Amino acid sequence: xxxxxxxxxxxxxxxxxxxxxxxxxxxxxxxxxxxxxxxxxxxxxxxxxxxxxxxxxxxx
Amino acid sequence: xxxxxxxxxxxxxxxxxxxxxxxxxxxxxxxxxxxxxxxxxxxxxxxxxxxxxxxxxxxxxxxxxxxxxxxxxxxxxxxxxxxxxxxxxxxxxxxxxxxxxxxxxxxxxxxxxxxxxxxxxxxxxxxxxxxxxxxxxxxxxxxxxxxxxxxxxxxxxxxxxxxxxxxxxxxxxxxxxxxxxxxxxxxxxxxxxxxxxxxxxxxxxxxxxxxxxxxxxxxxxxxxxxxxxxxxxxxxxxxxxxxxxxxxxxxxxxxxxxxxxxxxxxxxx
Numbered sequence: 333x334x335x336x337x338x339x340x341x342x343x344x345x346x347x348x349x350x351x352x353x354x355x356x357x358x359x360x361x362x363x364x365x366x367x368x369x370x371x372x373x374x375x376x377x378x379x380x381x382x383x384x385x386x387x388x389x390x391x392x
Numbered sequence: 393x394x395x396x397x398x399x400x401x402x403x404x405x406x407x408x409x410x411x412x413x414x415x416x417x418x419x420x421x422x423x424x425x426x427x428x429x430x431x432x433x434x435x436x437x438x439x440x441x442x443x444x445x446x447x448x449x450x451x452x453x454x455x456x457x458x459x460x461x462x463x464x465x466x467x468x469x470x471x472x473x474x475x476x477x478x479x480x481x482x483x484x485x486x487x488x489x490x491x492x493x494x495x496x497x498x499x500x501x502x503x504x505x506x507x508x509x510x511x512x513x514x515x516x517x518x519x520x521x522x523x524x525x526x527x528x529x530x531x532x533x534x535x536x537x538x539x540x541x542x543x544x545x546x547x548x549x550x551x552x553x554x555x556x557x558x559x560x561x562x563x564x565x566x567x568x569x570x571x572x573x574x575x576x577x578x579x580x581x582x583x584x585x586x587x588x589x590x591x592x593x594x595x596x597x598x599x600x601x602x603x604x605x606x607x608x609x610x611x612x613x614x615x616x617x618x619x620x621x622x623x624x625x626x627x628x629x630x631x632x633x634x635x636x637x638x639x640x641x642x643x644x645x646x647x648x649x650x651x652x653x654x655x656x657x658x659x660x661x
Binding site: 360367370372373384387388 | 552562566567571584609611623624657661
């Protein structure tokens with residue numbers, strides 16, 4: 333199962349804690365930025381209605 | 393005070409068993425912080441640790457159910473705990489690591505986690521809940537089983553899981569695309585226009601974006617019903633057979649995308 337979704341199910345504070353720990357690690361900056369973006373996006377869209385418009389917005 | 397000493401003893405035991413398991417790495421000069429950093433930066437961060445927690449929790453829940461059916465207590469309960477922990481760990485370790493110190497450590501951690509959960513919950517319930525009431529104990533055990541199985545397999549409907557991963561995938565591929573402008577650019581609609589660069593990173597990024605779009609296609613197929621097609625919310629199939637087939641396809645698309653993301657991350661290290 334996707335780790336971000338598991339952490340989100342446990343609570344968004346877990347996601348933020350995960351990003352905090354990643355930031356302190358030696359992971360490449362572009363991966364840290366990308367994971368930050370993933371966490372922010374999932375958290376921001378967690379209550380979206382799943383309709384065609386929302387799905388199509390993520391195409392491409 | 394007794395409760396506090398139990399917690400401290402449990403924490404010390406876990407630290408000791410983790411330290412013993414990692415002793416070869418420490419002996420080779422690896423610092424504990426480096427091991428934590430490596431686990432954090434892995435393609436699937438803390439995957440082993442999450443699996444061990446899941447095994448420990450599952451063993452605890454199964455043990456509670458076993459105790460309702462068979463009169464298992466004392467040494468018998470410890471042996472069942474260890475047997476279940478071994479089974480749980482054997483499922484997740486790689487075949488070549490089966491007979492290794494890492495596997496032994498993982499079994500130890502899973503068994504101690506299950507025992508620790510049992511002791512902690514018992515210490516809380518002993519003062520307020522009559523533990524001799526079999527109906528209450530049975531109910532608590534079944535509730536824990538449902539919670540664990542639900543938590544581990546994902547309670548969210550498949551379209552919700554897929555949508556969250558699609559949203560994350562869009563953010564991930566957008567971020568990597570911005571860092572690698574030689575791979576392509578986004579048009580005014582934020583759609584990716586590939587430069588068809590043959591480099592590994594660009595090729596990996598194109599594959600990840602394609603895999604994300606396949607997830608969107610299959611999620612739309614899964615949701616396609618009268619309301620969904622006219623702008624409404626997801627309409628999952630009502631026919632159980634069709635639903636099962638489409639769920640399998642969506643899950644396969646999710647796995648496929650996750651593989652492309654993992655591959656891309658490994659190229660960025």
